[in-house]
Amino acid sequence: MANTDTYPRFLPAGDSAILIQFGEKIDVQINQKAHALATFLQNNPIQGIGETIPGYCTLLVHFDLRYTSYMEIMNILRQKAPQENFLPKPDPRRIKIPVVYGGHYGPDLDFVAQHNHLTSEEVIRIHSSSVYLVYMIGFTPGFAYLGGLDESIATPRVQNPRKHVPAGSVGIAGMQTGVYPIDSPGGWQLIGHTKKILFDPHQNPPCLLAPGDEVVFIPEPVEEHQ
Numbered sequence: 001m002a003n004t005d006t007y008p009r010f011l012p013a014g015d016s017a018i019l020i021q022f023g024e025k026i027d028v029q030i031n032q033k034a035h036a037l038a039t040f041l042q043n044n045p046i047q048g049i050g051e052t053i054p055g056y057c058t059l060l061v062h063f064d065l066r067y068t069s070y071m072e073i074m075n076i077l078r079q080k081a082p083q084e085n086f087l088p089k090p091d092p093r094r095i096k097i098p099v100v101y102g103g104h105y106g107p108d109l110d111f112v113a114q115h116n117h118l119t120s121e122e123v124i125r126i127h128s129s130s131v132y133l134v135y136m137i138g139f140t141p142g143f144a145y146l147g148g149l150d151e152s153i154a155t156p157r158v159q160n161p162r163k164h165v166p167a168g169s170v171g172i173a174g175m176q177t178g179v180y181p182i183d184s185p186g187g188w189q190l191i192g193h194t195k196k197i198l199f200d201p202h203q204n205p206p207c208l209l210a211p212g213d214e215v216v217f218i219p220e221p222v223e224e225h226q
Contacts, residue, residue, distance in 0.1 A: 008033075008081045010074060016063055018073060020081050023057040026147055026175070031135050034059040035211050037081055046076060054211065056135050056145070092133075093213045097179065097196050098220040099128070099170050105193035105222075112155045112172060112189050124219060126150050127191065132177060132215040137207060142181035142199030144209040149177045161187030168194045170217070181207075192217075 009021040020037070023030035037059055038052040048068025053060040063073045101124045102109040113120045132146035139145075149172065157173045162185060165171075169180045171188030180186055181198035198208045209215065 010077060010081075012070070013060060015070075016065055018061050018063070018070075018077060020059045020061065020077060021057065022059070022081075026056050026135065028133060028147070030057045031147075031211075033081075040080065048073060049076075054136055055138075093210075094131070094216060095209060095213055096216050096218050097170075097194050098218045098224075099192040099194045100220050100222050100224075101127075101170075101192040103222070106170070106191040108158070108171075108189035109191040112153060112191055115155050116153055118153070123153050123191065126153050127172075127177065128217045128219050130216075132217075134209050134211050134213040134215065136211055137209070140180070140182055140184050140199075141201075142207040142209070144178055144181075144198070144207075144213075144215070146177050146215055147175075149175050151175060155189050157187040158189060161185055165190065166193070168196065168198075170194060194220075 007022050011019045011021065013019040020034070022033045031054075034054040034057065038054045041049055041052050041061070048063045050062040050064055052062070061073070061077060100106070102120055109120050109123060113123045116123070118126075127150075130148050130150055132148040134144045135147050136145050137143060153172065154175045155172050165180050165184055165186035167180055167182045169186070169190050170192040171178060171180065171186065171190050173188040178188070179194060179196075179198055196208070200206055
C-alpha cells in the first residue's frame with residue numbers, strides 16, 4: 001500500500017501546469033524547498049517550462065505544450081524536486097517597517113486584544129517583538145504573507161471584509177500578518193498603518209519585499225506619521 005504521506009506530490013493543474021506539493025503546513029523548511037526549485041528552474045531554463053509560482057508549500061509550474069509534453073515535464077520535475085540544496089541560501093535581508101498602531105490607523109487593535117484576553121499595549125508589544133519571514137507574494141502586487149506571528153495574538157479574519165483597505169494597513173489573519181501594499185478590499189484585522197511604500201510599479205524591483213526576507217515592525221509615534 002502506497003505511503004500517502006510521501007512528498008513531493010505531483011498534481012495536474014489544467015492541461016499546461018503541474019502543482020508540486022512539498023507538504024501541507026506552513027513551515028520554513030517546506031517553503032524553502034518550493035523556492036529552491038523555483039530558483040533552480042529560473043537559473044537553468046528547460047525548454048517548454050515557463051512561469052513558476054511558489055506558494056507556502058507548493059510550486060506551480062507552467063509549461064508550453066508546443067515544445068514539450070506533460071509526461072516529459074513530469075519526469076524532469078520528479079528528478080529535480082527531491083533535491084533540496086540547489087543553491088546556497090543567502091543571508092536574508094532584514095526590512096524595518098515603522099508602524100503607528102491603533103486608533104484611526106488600526107481600527108481592529110482593540111478587538112484583537114479582546115479576542116486574545118490582552119491589552120492593546122500587549123498586542124503592540126508582541127506584534128513588534130517578532131521577526132517575520134516572507135513566505136510568498138500574492139493576493140495583490142507586493143502583498144507579502146508573513147509567517148512567525150506569535151500565537152497569543154492570532155485572530156480570525158473579520159466577518160464582513162472591507163470594500164476598501166488603505167495602502168500601508170497592517171493586519172492579522174489567523175497565524176499570519178502582513179501589510180496591504182495598495183488600496184484594495186480586504187478581510188484582515190487592521191491593527192496599524194505604515195507610510196513605507198511596499199509596491200511601486202516605477203521602481204525596479206517594484207516590490208519592497210521578496211520571499212526569504214525578514215521583516216521587523218517598529219512602533220512609531222502618531223506625530224511622526226502625519
